[in-house]
Amino acid sequence: xxxxxGAALLDAIVLAVVCKEEEGTYGxxxxxxxxxxxxxxxxxxxxxxxxxxxDGCLEVYDVECGGRxxxxxxxxxxxxAQLNLYRSEWVNYSSKITLxxxxxxxx
Amino acid sequence: MSREDFMRQLEMLLADVPQEEKQEALSYYxxxxxxxxxxNEARILRELxxxxxxxxxxxxxxxMEAGESVGEYTEHGFMDSRFQDRQEIKVAVEPSREQAGKxxxxxxxxxxxxxxxxxxxxxxxxxxxYRQEEEASSYQNQDTYGQEEEASSYQxxxxxxxxxxxxxxxxxxxxxxxxxxSNYQRGYRPEGNGSDRDASGQGxxxxxxxxxxxxxxxxxxxxxxxxxxxGYQEGSRSRGDGSYWEPFGNGGxxxxxxxxxTGGNTSYGNRSRSTYNGSQLGKVLLLVAxxxxxxxxxxxxLGGVGGLVIGLAVTAVCLTGAFFIVGGVLFGVGIGQMxxxxxxxxxxxxxxxxxxxxxxxxxxxxxxxxxxxxxxWFLRAVRGLWRGFFSRKEQxx
Numbered sequence: 001x002x003x004x005x006g007a008a009l010l011d012a013i014v015l016a017v018v019c020k021e022e023e024g025t026y027g028x029x030x031x032x033x034x035x036x037x038x039x040x041x042x043x044x045x046x047x048x049x050x051x052x053x054x055d056g057c058l059e060v061y062d063v064e065c066g067g068r069x070x071x072x073x074x075x076x077x078x079x080x081a082q083l084n085l086y087r088s089e090w091v092n093y094s095s096k097i098t099l100x101x102x103x104x105x106x107x
Numbered sequence: 108m109s110r111e112d113f114m115r116q117l118e119m120l121l122a123d124v125p126q127e128e129k130q131e132a133l134s135y136y137x138x139x140x141x142x143x144x145x146x147n148e149a150r151i152l153r154e155l156x157x158x159x160x161x162x163x164x165x166x167x168x169x170x171m172e173a174g175e176s177v178g179e180y181t182e183h184g185f186m187d188s189r190f191q192d193r194q195e196i197k198v199a200v201e202p203s204r205e206q207a208g209k210x211x212x213x214x215x216x217x218x219x220x221x222x223x224x225x226x227x228x229x230x231x232x233x234x235x236x237y238r239q240e241e242e243a244s245s246y247q248n249q250d251t252y253g254q255e256e257e258a259s260s261y262q263x264x265x266x267x268x269x270x271x272x273x274x275x276x277x278x279x280x281x282x283x284x285x286x287x288x289s290n291y292q293r294g295y296r297p298e299g300n301g302s303d304r305d306a307s308g309q310g311x312x313x314x315x316x317x318x319x320x321x322x323x324x325x326x327x328x329x330x331x332x333x334x335x336x337x338g339y340q341e342g343s344r345s346r347g348d349g350s351y352w353e354p355f356g357n358g359g360x361x362x363x364x365x366x367x368x369t370g371g372n373t374s375y376g377n378r379s380r381s382t383y384n385g386s387q388l389g390k391v392l393l394l395v396a397x398x399x400x401x402x403x404x405x406x407x408x409l410g411g412v413g414g415l416v417i418g419l420a421v422t423a424v425c426l427t428g429a430f431f432i433v434g435g436v437l438f439g440v441g442i443g444q445m446x447x448x449x450x451x452x453x454x455x456x457x458x459x460x461x462x463x464x465x466x467x468x469x470x471x472x473x474x475x476x477x478x479x480x481x482x483x484w485f486l487r488a489v490r491g492l493w494r495g496f497f498s499r500k501e502q503x504x
Binding site: 026028 | 138167
């Protein structure tokens, strides 16, 4: 992939991935899901998840799983609002770029 | 490195991170490994690169890294320009590139100097601060040596060889009819004239156009796949893009492709690691040498300070003891005087004795306080200095 993914887009992608899981999801699965869309290394998402957690966009809880605790991430109302903002921004941004690439005239 | 080693080193490197953050990060990676399962352990360890890098990522996000703009997020993760120091690949890869050139017997128009420049002059290259891009492009350079036309920013990043190879060997040079970017074609035609196979092997413009135009995102995908895992072969295999390799190998262009692809990369991998370790070792040796050379100065200083501290401690203890003895004796004599001689002298003497005893008790308390508070504080300070020194050192590495 030739285009870099900035911090905001990465946040948006992670929020979108976590948002899809009603019951919440965990670090390894989030990484694998994000990787279906973009290439990220294994170490990319921890700081992102931690930051989103601190910003109140994600909440965490531990679930007992196979004799150990697994940390689950779940989107908060605040996170959902943020995601919706990202979504509309993305539609705006990507449609303009698409139009430009396809040779259309921007208004 | 095993997972345990990784976690241990990470914990050590996060020593100066607030306890809560450290625990969070450690438990995240702990459960990350557990969730991934042992079968993925080696891959994850490879992709995480090094505990130093993971620690730097965590610290950077906490704003603990000194200096500004030490790195940035990219889709390959947090990239730190300081890790680019490991780019000695340029040197490591160079010979294999030339070998590849010779093996193929094609006298390409690109002079060695010409392809050295390629990767660096690309605009895209310069934007990206992470070394994976460099790798990707240097890998590409191996395969496409001589095509100095590649001033295009796309070219350098996206095609890097095997996209072109896979496509090219299937289509047998069909790329030349591709929706041509004349720029690229000019670049390849001379190569293509050699033989069809060569042309297809190097059909980088084809790889690029295909990748870009149609759904062949594969070209890109594997480019970053390769880059990310740091080893081309693993990268493509783990991403299931192994199909590139088949045509690549079978297509007969393996004679130059294979050596340059695998050989070049492994040599890079090993080389860079050894330079990494080498510089660490070098620094340690340098420190030891400096320590030995300056020993007359710091040994004397250390001895002086040590002597002073010991002297002060002995003085304090002796003084305390003396106060106890003098106080006890004065008090005893005072009591004796009260019983036998003058009552006034007796009172005065026992009063002074009690005061001296009180002074002795105060001294004792002071000594105990020094031992209980000052020493641990001193030790903590020394440990803090030590840790600060070493974590700085690791960051620099």
